[in-house]
Amino acid sequence: MGVGIEVEGLNAWFGTTQALHDIVMRIAPNHATAIIGPSGCGKSTFVRCLNRMHETLPETRVTGKVRIGDMEVYGNGTPAVQVRRQVGMVFQKPNPFPAMSIYDNVAAGLKLNGFRDRGKLDEIVERSLRMAALWDEVKDALKKKSGASLSGGQQQRLCIARALAVEPDVLLMDEPASALDPISTGKIEDLIFQLKENYTIVIVTHNMQQAARVAEFTGFFLLGRLIEFDKTEKIFTNPSEKRTEDYITGRFG
């Protein structure tokens, strides 16, 4: 089941450049929350702070609090690998493991963490691929074809299946459809709708229609600050902030 996310006073740096300023946000469980804003406003950095991926880049720093369910993400005793197991991530560009079969791609998260039960693994791989709406397209070549041999849209759904296989509570999606054609994008969006039942979803998007279609809540970022965070409907029809209105009406960004 999905869990809620509470962010308090989150700051993030690249070297000496501050990318996020004092973000406060409460993300509801089992809903999709969209993060919008112009390029370079800190959207990606924000979601990458939620699963501690930001710190994998050189010379980066994070301060503040993030609580996911009852886990203190930046707590002293919390290992980053545990956070990332509970908070799955789908990246902007599909990134299947090129040297692995479709099956191994999906099983990778479990196998690399020491999961050995083969029967159970088969089950999880099938279930994950079904959830990602990819099963029917790949079931005949699971172990024969490389993940890299699929089309871009299929690769992205494979990456979603891979993230789901480790059974996270939260799924972060960093512009998951920006490299895809409209049909694949539609499939991913349908998927987000279904996944909401079981997961909390945070989706970064450049596409405001997409935010309006899939997300109940939307946060607008600008220059590393959270300008406005509210129900999607409110943000797109009656924003409280002038800057939000300017952005969604296309006056800048």
Next chain:
Amino acid sequence: MRNNAPLRRRGGISWSRRLKDYFATAMAVAALLLVLLPLAAIFIYLVQRGLGSISWAFLTQTPKPVGVAGGGMANAILGTGVILGIASAIGVPLGIGAGVFLSEYGRNRFGDAIRFTADVLNGVPSIVIGIVAYSLVVLKQKHFSALAGGVALGIMMIPTITRATEEMLLLVPRSVREAALGLGVSRWRTTVSITLRTAAAGIITGIMLAFARVAGETAPLLFTAFGSQFWSAKINQPIAALPLQIFVYAISPYDEWHRQAWAGALVLIALIVGTIAVVRLIASRGMMKGTA
């Protein structure tokens, strides 16, 4: 389609441009032939001179004393295998380990220093490496040995493998590493199971280059493995090696030995090519179809 028109109308390309095109192509082909010529010549000559002397006896018997006809290089073939085995056991893990370090943790001055050292080591003459192995192993043991030969060749393999591993690992996109980290896979597990695995094909090529280079080395073996006329696979004893045997036979005054030297050279090349082919075959079985 208006935009394609100039491309389809060949008559539209001026004579001078076509001439330049033909000229450039001809030069490239000529350069290619010039490169291939010596290689082909060596190979053909080797087969001509060596093939006639390769017999079952040559491949299964040890050398006969001077003046006695027949005999073969079986012990040298075995010895080359033993020495290369030892060299690979030293050079491959150390080389890959250092390469992993350089690519994953070596983006700093310490890494630059190691990179520079590896490049220098790559340029050190093989005879000097032989002296190093001599003082490290032979002087300590107080006798020549297969181990000393293996150490010499192993040291020579390290820089090539290190640099190849580093280059290949750097080609693995960051997004692939992030995918693994994002699944909660630890950093070292990501490096071993994802990054190395993704780069495996290129790293194997690097290992094969290093292997082929040292397989024919003679100088560092002269005062390490030393050579032998007898069967031996003991790593603590002097051992025969094909390059050494070829060297001794080639500078001898006997026609019979000259013929055997040619045959030995052919066998050596066949062994190198064969090993590379087998390793590539095994490696390609482990790779997925459609890998980018």
